[in-house]
Amino acid sequence: MATILITGGAGFIGCRLSVALLAAGDDVAVLDNLHPQVHPTRTVPRNLPDEVRFVPGDVAAASSWAAVLATVRPDAIVHLAAETGTGQSLTEPTRHANVNVLGTAAMLEALEHSPHRPGHIVLASSRAVYGDGAWITNEGTVFYPGQRSAAQLDAGRWDHSAPDGSPARPIPSVAGITVPEPTNIYAATKLAQEHLLRSWTQARQVDLSILRLQNVYGPGQSVTNSYTGVLTFFARTALEGRVIDVYEDGEIVRDFVFVDDVASALAASVRRPANRLVDIGSGRPTTIGAVARIVAEACAAPPPVVSGRYRHGDVRAASCNIDTAAGSLGYEPTKPLTDGIAAVLDWMPTAAEFRAR
Numbered sequence: 001m002a003t004i005l006i007t008g009g010a011g012f013i014g015c016r017l018s019v020a021l022l023a024a025g026d027d028v029a030v031l032d033n034l035h036p037q038v039h040p041t042r043t044v045p046r047n048l049p050d051e052v053r054f055v056p057g058d059v060a061a062a063s064s065w066a067a068v069l070a071t072v073r074p075d076a077i078v079h080l081a082a083e084t085g086t087g088q089s090l091t092e093p094t095r096h097a098n099v100n101v102l103g104t105a106a107m108l109e110a111l112e113h114s115p116h117r118p119g120h121i122v123l124a125s126s127r128a129v130y131g132d133g134a135w136i137t138n139e140g141t142v143f144y145p146g147q148r149s150a151a152q153l154d155a156g157r158w159d160h161s162a163p164d165g166s167p168a169r170p171i172p173s174v175a176g177i178t179v180p181e182p183t184n185i186y187a188a189t190k191l192a193q194e195h196l197l198r199s200w201t202q203a204r205q206v207d208l209s210i211l212r213l214q215n216v217y218g219p220g221q222s223v224t225n226s227y228t229g230v231l232t233f234f235a236r237t238a239l240e241g242r243v244i245d246v247y248e249d250g251e252i253v254r255d256f257v258f259v260d261d262v263a264s265a266l267a268a269s270v271r272r273p274a275n276r277l278v279d280i281g282s283g284r285p286t287t288i289g290a291v292a293r294i295v296a297e298a299c300a301a302p303p304p305v306v307s308g309r310y311r312h313g314d315v316r317a318a319s320c321n322i323d324t325a326a327g328s329l330g331y332e333p334t335k336p337l338t339d340g341i342a343a344v345l346d347w348m349p350t351a352a353e354f355r356a357r
């Protein structure tokens with residue numbers, strides 16, 4: 001039996017990971033501050049199994065680390081605690097840097113002074129670190145377009161074009177090959193987490209698994225946090241019988257990966273300590289417009305409307321190649337998108353319950 005500490009373990013992914021680890025016979029502890037944006041009632045979620053040792057605390061506070069490490073001697077730490085609002089990070093950069101960057105540094109400082117160190121740290125990083133990643137022209141020239149300008153977005157020029165103006169298409173990211181180029185502050189803080197952890201773990205001979213997650217969805221995602229979880233947000237809108245507002249031209253590309261597939265990948269990392277950097281997605285890119293249509297249809301809601309609105313810092317396309325994860329972790333996503341959406345809709349509270357809140 002291994003002891004696993006999950007920071008942010010009361011969140012969407014952490015609850016499912018706890019279930020997976022407990023099922024494998026591990027002893028699971030969670031450090032979580034029950035962030036009000038994620039947990040409006042500030043209570044431990046029902047999704048977190050009773051067998052988990054819950055330690056309330058803030059990853060950015062040395063006192064929280066002292067409290068948790070006084071009673072938990074983790075063989076591995078899975079670091080999930082984070083501020084995750086992409087758009088919000090532009091207006092509240094201190095808050096994001098404090099939890100994501102300083103919180104990671106505080107964890108390392110606590111471990112540095114602890115008589116017990118875990119042999120392995122697993123980080124849930126994000127596809128956001130790639131920004132818009134690499135694109136390729138029809139002639140086969142690869143380039144990194146960087147962030148779309150406000151002028152470009154205002155003009156409704158959604159897609160990137162090659163430096164000579166010719167058309168181009170996105171290439172799925174490949175961890176270790178695609179160069180990270182964050183285009184928003186959340187993404188920059190997730191990349192900073194990777195750098196901090198790599199520096200410390202190499203110096204202290206601790207294994208580090210970095211899993212760059214694509215868009216995770218599934219039952220249990222916060223329905224009240226409007227800053228994350230586009231699919232959950234769409235489901236809520238459609239269940240209320242309202243029209244889903246689809247940004248840009250509806251052709252934004254994402255890779256939606258079911259939460260239990262992500263939990264399996266994290267659990268497999270815990271099982272196989274190593275230094276690794278992998279992308280975790282479904283390996284199947286889809287457009288936001290297509291997801292909106294599937295959700296609306298399944299709820300018998302009005303058809304989605306493409307509004308041409310946009311958010312600064314949103315990338316045009318994100319998807320990944322999962323071959324490295326398959327080789328390193330035996331990772332194999334199991335949930336087709338339509339089945340995953342059906343599972344979300346089954347789980348979501350009814351529209352009437354939303355209105356009652």
Ligand SMILES: NC(=O)c1ccc[n+]([C@@H]2O[C@H](COP(=O)([O-])OP(=O)(O)OC[C@H]3O[C@@H](n4cnc5c(N)ncnc54)[C@H](O)[C@@H]3O)[C@@H](O)[C@H]2O)c1
Nearest residue numbers: 008010011012013032033034035058059080082124213216
């Ligand atoms: N959900 C996704 O689509 C996705 C995609 C890529 C990466 N990730 C990463 O996965 C991790 C988990 O994401 P999630 O979707 O489960 O998010 P979530 O918001 O559901 O869970 C995060 C948990 O962290 C806790 N937390 C926040 N600030 C904290 C602090 N200062 N101290 C202690 N706990 C704190 C929250 O209370 C919450 O329980 C995050 O690091 C996120 O960056 C998620």
